[in-house]
Amino acid sequence: MNAKGQTKISQFQFFVEALSGPGAHRCSLRALLHCWKDQGAVPLSMSPGEFDKYLRGDIVKWAGVVKTFADNP
Structure with missing residues (x-):
């Protein structure tokens, strides 16, 4: 755990959710x-x-x- 009490898994989940959330529209930029x-x-x-699942398989x-x-x- 880090100083904030988050495990590495929860940090990973945070980034996955952030990338798939409102900022995901950036991937459609021409x-x-x-x-x-x-x-x-x-x-x-x-x-x-x-x-x-994809990442863990890779x-x-x-x-x-x-x-x-x-x-x-």
Whole structure:
């Protein structure tokens, strides 16, 4: 826990909710979408719960690669 009594999980949840809340409209800005397109990125639109599941799955998916190449920068 940190000084405010929040666990890391609750801090994570705070940021997920903040990014999916009123500020989420920023992802629809034409310039941002154009920049992402140039980089080959595609914006994902999902609920906080769906994002949590997606992120945790991605962590599991890449954990083996990170462990295998941890000593090879």
